[in-house]
Amino acid sequence: xxxxxxxxxxxxxxxxxxxxxxxxxxxxxxxxxxxxxxxxxxxxxxxxxxxxxxxxxxxxxxxxxxxxxxxxxxxxxxxxxxxxxxxxxxxxxxxxxxxxxxxxxxxxxxxxxxxxxxxxxxxxxxxxxxxxxxxxxxxxxxxxxxxxxxxxxxxxxxxxxxxxxxxxxxxxxxxxxxxxxxxxxxxxxxxxxxxxxxxxxxxxxxxxxxxxxxxxxxxxxxxxxxxxxxxxxxxxxxxxxxxxxxxxxxxxxxxxxxxxxxxxxxxxxxxxxxxxxxxxxxxxxxxxxxxxxxxxxxxx
Numbered sequence: 001x002x003x004x005x006x007x008x009x010x011x012x013x014x015x016x017x018x019x020x021x022x023x024x025x026x027x028x029x030x031x032x033x034x035x036x037x038x039x040x041x042x043x044x045x046x047x048x049x050x051x052x053x054x055x056x057x058x059x060x061x062x063x064x065x066x067x068x069x070x071x072x073x074x075x076x077x078x079x080x081x082x083x084x085x086x087x088x089x090x091x092x093x094x095x096x097x098x099x100x101x102x103x104x105x106x107x108x109x110x111x112x113x114x115x116x117x118x119x120x121x122x123x124x125x126x127x128x129x130x131x132x133x134x135x136x137x138x139x140x141x142x143x144x145x146x147x148x149x150x151x152x153x154x155x156x157x158x159x160x161x162x163x164x165x166x167x168x169x170x171x172x173x174x175x176x177x178x179x180x181x182x183x184x185x186x187x188x189x190x191x192x193x194x195x196x197x198x199x200x201x202x203x204x205x206x207x208x209x210x211x212x213x214x215x216x217x218x219x220x221x222x223x224x225x226x227x228x229x230x231x232x233x234x235x236x237x238x239x240x241x242x243x244x245x246x247x248x249x250x251x252x253x254x255x256x257x258x259x260x261x262x263x264x265x266x267x268x269x270x271x272x273x274x275x276x277x278x279x280x281x282x283x284x285x286x287x288x289x290x291x292x293x294x295x296x297x298x299x300x
Contacts, residue, residue: 037066040062041060041115042149043108044111044261048161049183054097060099061094061096062092062094064119065092072084072088073088073293075087082289085109085291086101089113092112100185101184103183103185104183105181105182105184114144114147117292120292123144124144125143126142127140127141128140131276133271133276134271136271138272142265142267142285148263149263150261150264151261155258165179165218170243170248171248173243173248175238175242175248176220177217177219177238178217179252179256181216181260182215186215190215194207194210194211194214209249209253210239212256214235214236214239217235220235220238220242222234
């Protein structure tokens with residue numbers, strides 16, 4: 001894949017250099033004209049999980065992709081380490097108040113990526129998919145403009161609107177915690193910390209649940225002081241000493257799932273093979289790192 005992309009990029013660079021020997025000035029000129037290519041994108045989260053001055057922010061100013069972004073989309077290392085979306089978003093968000101890509105929560109990240117792709121390539125998104133019955137590969141397409149924005153779970157809506165977090169009483173221990181939807185930046189930070197721990201302890205564990213709990217628990221209730229503790233040390237100590245039962249941790253994960261918004265891309269898919277006609281309900285559109293290069297999407 002990347003040899004082909006690299007050749008395309010090299011050709012594009014030669015064309016641009018022939019048009020203008022000062023490529024850097026060309027890029028700067030391009031950047032100065034992006035205002036008319038910007039748009040305020042509605043955020044599915046309505047900003048309820050954002051902090052401080054960004055609390056309740058229901059839209060974000062984003063510019064469309066331009067030719068300079070191809071350098072991100074054709075950089076192999078960004079695909080190898082899974083950071084291509086974050087690198088792209090860090091360039092296209094142009095919020096005047098200093099909001100950055102790392103502050104996004106996942107559902108808003110997906111909404112912006114979908115808008116970027118529609119603006120650049122149109123609403124049709126087509127992938128190759130293997131039929132689970134006949135094993136033949138066929139094409140499946142989604143109309144990105146028809147994808148629906150999700151709604152919050154009604155049981156938690158008021159709490160989310162007012163506080164940006166939800167109080168949870170654990171079913172067995174009766175201890176109390178507050179959970180929130182973590183930003184992309186916080187998830188990355190905790191993932192890096194756990195990778196360091198894994199390396200230092202020579203462990204084979206992936207710490208997936210630990211990562212979810214560390215990133216989503218925003219406060220723990222201290223019975224001694226009758227107060228909420230929000231510092232990292234208190235939350236880590238709670239996980240080490242206070243969260244003993246698997247039923248309690250699973251309850252936190254369940255509530256986290258209930259309050260996590262996810263863009264609804266499900267559609268029914270029928271195999272076009274006349275000898276098969278296998279029908280599947282609720283097939284989700286894959287939003288992998290190849291979202292902007294679906295022709296390279298892996299066949300599962």
